[in-house]
Amino acid sequence: MSISFFSLLLSPVNFIGDLLLKLGLSHDAVNSVVWPLIQISIVVLVVTLWVAYATYLERKISAFMQARLGPMRVGPWGLLQPIADGLKLLTKEDFIPEDADRWIFFFAPYIAVVAAFIVFSVVPFGPDWAVITDVNIGLLFVIAVSSVGVLALILAGWSSNSKYALLGGLRSSAQMVSYEVSMGLALIGGLMFARTLSLSGIVAAQASDAVWYLVYQPAGFLIFLISGIAENNRAPFDLPEAESELVAGFHTEYSGFRWSLFFMAEYAAMVVVSAVATTLYLGGWYFPFVHKLETGGFHNLYVLVSALIFVTKMAVILYLYFWLRWTLPRFRYDQLMDIGWKWLIPAALINIVFTGFSVFVVQALDGWGSLRTIESMSQGLNLTATGKLIMIGLGIIGLFITGGFLSLVNGRSRDFNLKSQRRNIRLVNLPSGTPAVASTKETAPTEA
Amino acid sequence: MSLVKVPKPSLMQKLKRFFLIDLVKGLGLTLKYNIGAMVDKDAVAGKGIYTEQYPKVRPDVAPRFHGAPRLNMDPETHETLCIACNLCALACPEDCIDVLAMDVEVVVAGKPRRKKVLDEFIFDTSRCMFCALCQEACPTSCLELTQDFELATYSRAGFVWNREMLEQGRETVKYTS
Numbered sequence: 001m002s003i004s005f006f007s008l009l010l011s012p013v014n015f016i017g018d019l020l021l022k023l024g025l026s027h028d029a030v031n032s033v034v035w036p037l038i039q040i041s042i043v044v045l046v047v048t049l050w051v052a053y054a055t056y057l058e059r060k061i062s063a064f065m066q067a068r069l070g071p072m073r074v075g076p077w078g079l080l081q082p083i084a085d086g087l088k089l090l091t092k093e094d095f096i097p098e099d100a101d102r103w104i105f106f107f108a109p110y111i112a113v114v115a116a117f118i119v120f121s122v123v124p125f126g127p128d129w130a131v132i133t134d135v136n137i138g139l140l141f142v143i144a145v146s147s148v149g150v151l152a153l154i155l156a157g158w159s160s161n162s163k164y165a166l167l168g169g170l171r172s173s174a175q176m177v178s179y180e181v182s183m184g185l186a187l188i189g190g191l192m193f194a195r196t197l198s199l200s201g202i203v204a205a206q207a208s209d210a211v212w213y214l215v216y217q218p219a220g221f222l223i224f225l226i227s228g229i230a231e232n233n234r235a236p237f238d239l240p241e242a243e244s245e246l247v248a249g250f251h252t253e254y255s256g257f258r259w260s261l262f263f264m265a266e267y268a269a270m271v272v273v274s275a276v277a278t279t280l281y282l283g284g285w286y287f288p289f290v291h292k293l294e295t296g297g298f299h300n301l302y303v304l305v306s307a308l309i310f311v312t313k314m315a316v317i318l319y320l321y322f323w324l325r326w327t328l329p330r331f332r333y334d335q336l337m338d339i340g341w342k343w344l345i346p347a348a349l350i351n352i353v354f355t356g357f358s359v360f361v362v363q364a365l366d367g368w369g370s371l372r373t374i375e376s377m378s379q380g381l382n383l384t385a386t387g388k389l390i391m392i393g394l395g396i397i398g399l400f401i402t403g404g405f406l407s408l409v410n411g412r413s414r415d416f417n418l419k420s421q422r423r424n425i426r427l428v429n430l431p432s433g434t435p436a437v438a439s440t441k442e443t444a445p446t447e448a
Numbered sequence: 449m450s451l452v453k454v455p456k457p458s459l460m461q462k463l464k465r466f467f468l469i470d471l472v473k474g475l476g477l478t479l480k481y482n483i484g485a486m487v488d489k490d491a492v493a494g495k496g497i498y499t500e501q502y503p504k505v506r507p508d509v510a511p512r513f514h515g516a517p518r519l520n521m522d523p524e525t526h527e528t529l530c531i532a533c534n535l536c537a538l539a540c541p542e543d544c545i546d547v548l549a550m551d552v553e554v555v556v557a558g559k560p561r562r563k564k565v566l567d568e569f570i571f572d573t574s575r576c577m578f579c580a581l582c583q584e585a586c587p588t589s590c591l592e593l594t595q596d597f598e599l600a601t602y603s604r605a606g607f608v609w610n611r612e613m614l615e616q617g618r619e620t621v622k623y624t625s
Contacts, residue, residue, distance in 0.1 A: 064485035065478040067498040327478045328471070407466055 039132045043120050051267040052082035054318070061322045092256035097161060100253065104159035109258045112152035112265035118145050119272045124200045126285045126307035128299070131200055138199035139191070139276070143184055146231075146272055149265065150176040153233075153240065153250045156262070160253035168249025171333070172240035176231055178340035183227035185348035189220040189355040190280045193381045199276075203284030205380025207291070212283040215392050219351045219399045221281045223344050225320070228273035230340065232266060234321055236328035239336055274317035278310060282317075285310040342410050350402045358394040362387050514578040514593035517571050519614040528615065529590035532566040536582035536591050545582060546570035569614055573599055574607035 020030045056071065056078070063070030071078030096105055122138040124131045135141050150173060157169015190213045194202040206213060214221050230237035241249030251262045278284060285306035293302035331339070362383065366373040373387030383391060457465070464470065485496035500507050509515070520529050532549035548568040554561050580593045598620045601607060609618070 061482060064482045064496070067481055067485060067496065069485075069497050069499060069501065072501070323475060323478060323482075327474045403466060407462075 035129070036132060039129070040121070043125075043132065044117065047117065047120060047268055047271060048264070050271060051264045052086060054267045054270070055085065055263070056082050058322055058325075061319070062326045065323075065326045086260070089257050089260040094256040094258055095253075097253050099161045101159035101161065104155050105253075108152045108156035108159060109254070109261035109265070110152075111155065112149055113261050113268070115145055115148040115152060116265045116268035116272060120275075122199055123272075123275045124203055124279060124284055125310050126303045127200075128303050130285070130303050130307045130310075134198055134200045136196070136198045136201075139187060139197045139202070139280075142199070142272065142276055143180075143187070146269065147176065147180055149269060150180075152262075152265070156254070157240075157250040160250070162253050164247045164252045165250050168240045168246050168252070171246075172233060172250060175233070175237065175239060175336060175340075178337060179227040179230040179237075179344070182223055182340065182344035182348045183231055185345065185352060186220045186223035186227065187276075187280060188348075189217045189351045192355050192359050193217075194280075195377075195380050199279050199284075201380075202279055203286055205382075206283045207286040208379045209382045210288065211383075211388060212281065212286075214281040214283075216395045217281060217351075217355065218395050219347065219402050220355070221277070222399075223348050223351065224277055224281070225317075226339070227344055228277065229321065229324065230336070232269045232273060232321075234266075234270065235325040236330050237336060238330060239333060270318060270321055271314065274314045274321070275310075277317055278313045282313045284313075343406055346409075347402050347406055350405065351398065354394075354398040354401065358391060358398065361394065362390055365390065509595050509597065513595055513597070514580045514583075516594050516596040516599055516618070517573065517576070517582075517609065517614055518592050518594050518617065519569060519611065520590050520592055521615060528566055529588045530566040530569065531588055531590075532564050533587060535585040535587065539581045539585035541579065541581065542575045542577060544572040544575040566611070569611040571609045571614055572607060573609060574604065 020034055021027065025034065059081075060070040060078075071081040074080045074084045096102060119142050121132045122135050122141055124134070153172040153176075154169045157165045157167075157172070160166070190202070191197065193209075193213055193216060194205040196202060196205065233240050239249075240246075241251070246252070251259055254262060287306070287309045290302065290305055290309065293305060359381065362373050365371050366387070371386060372384050373390060375382040375384050375387075481496070487496065521527065522529055530547075532547055534547045534549075537543075537545040537547050546569070547566065548570070549564045550567040551562045552565050554563045578593060582591050583593050586592075596617075599607070
């Protein structure tokens, strides 16, 4: 058993494909029906398992950060807790409020889940057979489909016919519309190097350049990450489900498995954002020296190791999600809009301009004197070592220019919060003996 | 009603804000706790985890803690030490102790005597405030408030302990894992 499994990994030929062909299926049927179905079922299984265990991890990590132990009672180290939770949610009553819009209430969770899960069809988990399908506008597809998730939240909030749910839905729509802009704009910087929208193509461009776009695009990565967290309604941007004000936000009226579908959608959307961030900024499945397995003839092992690398990189970003959630308190609503419109969107625009400028500089420097910066343009923008150094330097300079410029501008601008616009604050402790006099004048009264 | 100017941030404060020093500090603190909890191998009472794993690990109660009452017995003869003097019942501010005595005939030095011995001892733990004045009053160190704290029962009647429960102790379910 173990030997055959090992040979399956090491063999360059497609064993499962051959087996299916022997079963009498045609080549087309195997390639376009059976294989995708196998891939889809594996991805759905893995993502669902991740969603289940992400709740466990979230509870564990939050517990550790608060010097607690977290779930410990179900199974060793509480490892069966997600299964117990799932069973509990399945057996709970699926309650629909009397005045709710029944059908919309019914379907909103499905929209959320589908919008989150469908993105995995284009995510490149690895080279060759680890991609379900490679759409040549993959990144646009991801952005477009993942924003359908907002619709589910708004529908859920509206159809619940409850003030908390409606407020949560309104907030989520405002928040997601604001942050979608900066998220999309932040991606453009990376695309200038990759020169393709296909997710596999982006990874291939990074692999052929032997670089992660994180080092070219630190500003873009930061903007993308912050907008991604806000887009997923995760803390510290979890205003749509702010417990202290809105009970549970848009899913206040949901219960049982319908509620857990929203939960699944949230965690799956987290995986989507981290997958896109990994693909575009952390080099996807590319890792130095792993391709030696391919040249050594271990094709399937190479694909598997690459997929593992991809998942590991994703896990780092997902840990960042948990880490930020349990470190930062929730933003006020005006602060949220402030960060979105006054910081992230201008920063993303500056990043586009500056990245375009840097690419221009690097191209202009090529052939200047004895300087060679560009290796080839066949697969993305491949730079030589000098070109890479220049680009990394320009990236870091761009980060500081963006930050400095925005803090200069925003430091002088008016706050959205009217209360903090007042530079003058009234003293609370009055001098003793003088009665408090109501006055609208902002000057101190003369002492009587 | 005086007004104050909010001081403008100094250059150091501005730099701190620009480089997000406070955010990094906060992230470092949570990471420190996270790693501390994971490195702490037994993860029960070490440096990383501060919570008490109650049913698994019995808590250490304070030495002066007063809990479930008990009637001590002579360790050799296994007869009760209680002489039915009723001092505990008199000492009790809540009046939750009932000592029921009976007279028995005994022969002391060839002469028949009547001796007061304990028949039944009723201790109402639902009214007890664990002041341990009964324990102070007891001349024979018979009545004692132990360190056992698991007194919950399924009915109000279960709070009233009789002599047998006081002498043998009440059975509680001990969770192991």
